[in-house]
Amino acid sequence: MKNKKLVWIILFEDFEVDGRVQRQVQALSDTYDVSVYSVTSKDIRSNYLNAQFIKIGSKVGFSHSSLIHLIKNLIFAKKNPDAILFNNIYTIPALILLKLFFRKSKFIYDSHELIVPDPITKYSIASKKSIFLERIGVKFSDLILCTNEKRSELMQQYYGLSKAPTSIENFVDIIPCSEDDKKVYKVRGKDKVKFLYQGILKDGRYLKELVDAFVFCELSEFHIYGFGPIESDLKDLALNHGILNSKVYFHGKLARDNLYSETIKYDAGLVLYDFSNMNNTYCSPNKTSEYILSGLPILCTPQESLSDLIEKHGVGECFSRVDLDNNSKLVASTIDKFAKNISCYQLRVNEAKDEFNFKKQADILRVSLLYLLSEGKV
Incomplete structure (x- = not known):
């Protein structure tokens, strides 16, 4: 041999x-x-x-x-x-x-x-x-x-x-989820569209801006997995807005062994980066494929690499950078509009899984x- x-x-x-x-x-x-x-x-x-x-x-x-x-x-x-x-x-x-x-x-x-x-x-x-x-x-x-x-x-x-x-x-490298998987893991009794963020909690991820925006959301919830230097600030912000554990939920650090079974419970994934450096501007996050293979369409910041992916496969939408920086109500409108069309996005995700x-x-x-x-x- x-x-x-x-x-x-x-x-x-x-x-x-x-x-x-x-x-x-x-x-x-x-x-x-x-x-x-x-x-x-x-x-x-x-x-x-x-x-x-x-x-x-x-x-x-x-x-x-x-x-x-x-x-x-x-x-x-x-x-x-x-x-x-x-x-x-x-x-x-x-x-x-x-x-x-x-x-x-x-x-x-x-x-x-x-x-x-x-x-x-x-x-x-x-x-x-x-x-x-x-x-x-x-x-x-x-x-x-x-x-x-x-x-x-x-x-x-x-x-x-x-x-x-x-x-x-x-x-x-995960096995793409099926519709049966989604039915098994789907959280029952929830009528709002659940948006998922997984990752480090730090400045430069528009997390504070999103907490501000979810105050105005009527159709959507914000679920956060992770830890980092601004975790307590985010919780205080949600608490001061009166939306902690009603529109914004913190779930702590997610164990790698539970990554798939937890991700699949949600309806859409958030991929968030600022434009403070070249690495972020031309980001290549593994979360895009992780969300899509788990059946979640993506709502993301408008980096070129992310917007190209969205445009090519139709698996989500991009926030307006101007809105993120300046207008919580318009960001909330983007989120709820995405929630209204979640079924269409999920259908496109199912068609695009093999590419990711x-x-x-x-x-x-x-x-x-x-x-x-x-x-x-x-």
Whole structure:
């Protein structure tokens, strides 16, 4: 039996909370011998889909000591990987250093975030350092991955790349729900359309603006799962408006194991980002596919990547940015109008589900790596 080619996956993060890396493992572990090196403070599973996991250090995230520890572990492993996949900007120093030791290995960089600068924004020293590091890292990489086509265009233009990075969308890997699933999980006795937000509770997500808007909603409820620095402020705001636990509900942090069974209970999903930086302006949230595969149409902020998705598949609507910034009553009108047409949106979601499954994205990753290892640079 022919030996599988060896692929190392590197991340300065807890594997258990990085869905993109989990999907990398799922896409590659049947074809390749995959080892995941995770710099984390937490215990990690010993195996997952036939992959091997190696915990590095005792603290999560990047530091000079964790970088040294990682480099030592990889060098003394005395193996020669066919490819090394580096995740996020924090792995760039490791990418640069390991290029000295593994000259025959193919280096893959998955950017995760959009680092290229906005000409208007003033950047901190740390941000400027990240931009500088990524500029070097992409030049050392044989294959560059990003999360959508627009980001690919921007990276190619800014870094002067001969070929645009390969886009691997942040589509989740869950089985699309059926109408029977929705009937089983649907909350009984509720006549209002239930809008769901899942994620961090922080400034820059228009959450306060939405709480203000739900005061005027007649057909809709706002259900929030998550935690973060403005959680108490949001609860106080809802309480002061007199809509806490009548129009706005807080459910705390959602356990990953319960993600699907909870999401499917709701009628529509909210995807919310501000425009404060390039990463948000050209966002690529996994919530879009997670909601759609769970049968939820989307009401979202009007980023280009989101509005293109909405227009192409008809699976929801975008808020007006002007309304979000200035007019709670108009935002409420948008929400209730969406609620009135929820059945039409849900029908389109059911028709579009196959377009949002990770299977197609996994195929792109597998084909790209196959070509890289068999012929050369992609």
